[in-house]
Amino acid sequence: MKVAHLILAHAAPAQLSKLIGALEDKHAWFFVHIDRKADLDAFSFLQNRERITVIADRVDVGWGAYSIVEATIRGFKAAVDSGIDFGYVNLLSGTDYPLRAPSEIHDFFARNTGENFMEYYPVYHEWAEAIPRLTQYHFTNYKFPGKYLVQKWVNKLFPARRMPAGLEPVGRSQWMSLTMDAVRYLLQYLDEHPKVVRFFKHTWAPDEIVFQTILYNSPFRPSLVNDNLRYIDWSKGEPSPRVLTGEDLGRMLSSGKLFARKFDLSRFPEVIAALDRQMKDHQS
Known part of the structure; x- marks a missing residue:
């Protein structure tokens, strides 16, 4: 099952690099939209990488604006225009992170072929x-x-x-996993x-x-399944979800979800490190 991970990012290049590394697999491709306001030089690690496409026609994304839809559409088009026979297009933000190893994620989509998760x-x-x-x-x-x-x-x-x-x-929720x-x-x-x-x-x-x-x-x-496969904590009742920490690890891993958001590598690197260890243990 080939999966196109469409990632919308605007900052934190180190965290984006970690996210892509955690999802890398022989059946995974990445289509990355970087907000036009961001300095593309900070994301130079994305250039000339096999299976990574940086969306050339970038959008100046505004919070709550249609520009987010435009950025997503350009990512969808890039995946379609690639000519690769993807089973799924998986929409992520640069502050997301997987809760399962890539092989488990691909197996899940293979078992549920034809269903759309949102x-x-x-x-x-x-x-x-x-x-x-x-x-x-x-x-x-x-x-x-x-x-x-x-x-x-x-x-x-x-x-x-x-x-x-x-x-x-x-x-x-904006985030979803859709069939091609x-x-x-x-x-x-x-x-x-x-x-x-x-x-x-x-x-x-x-x-x-x-x-x-x-x-x-x-x-x-x-074909719609009313589940976006993401663990997100809205308990504070604010416009944005709570940033996840090590204290959330147990709840995330027992949630049955494939991904979680949102994370901040600069403030809470330990929770991402713990997820990396968990995925490594499952792969060994």
């Missing part, structure tokens, strides 16, 4: 806090003076937005539905909704 909670029934993302206009993706004042008045003067193309919105067929479908759908693209360009954090919604409203719905 979180897809119905917005209007199980994820109500996301409703304003869809009913209001958001100018997060744009850069012009006074954009939030304009956004405020647009939402006062214009009626609530409605989902385009009869789509039923679902989503939650699903990835091709997403790219084709977005090419053929410019109104859907325009809608999500005015949605806050569309990366948590757009891909999930398209697949949920497609022939791929029976």
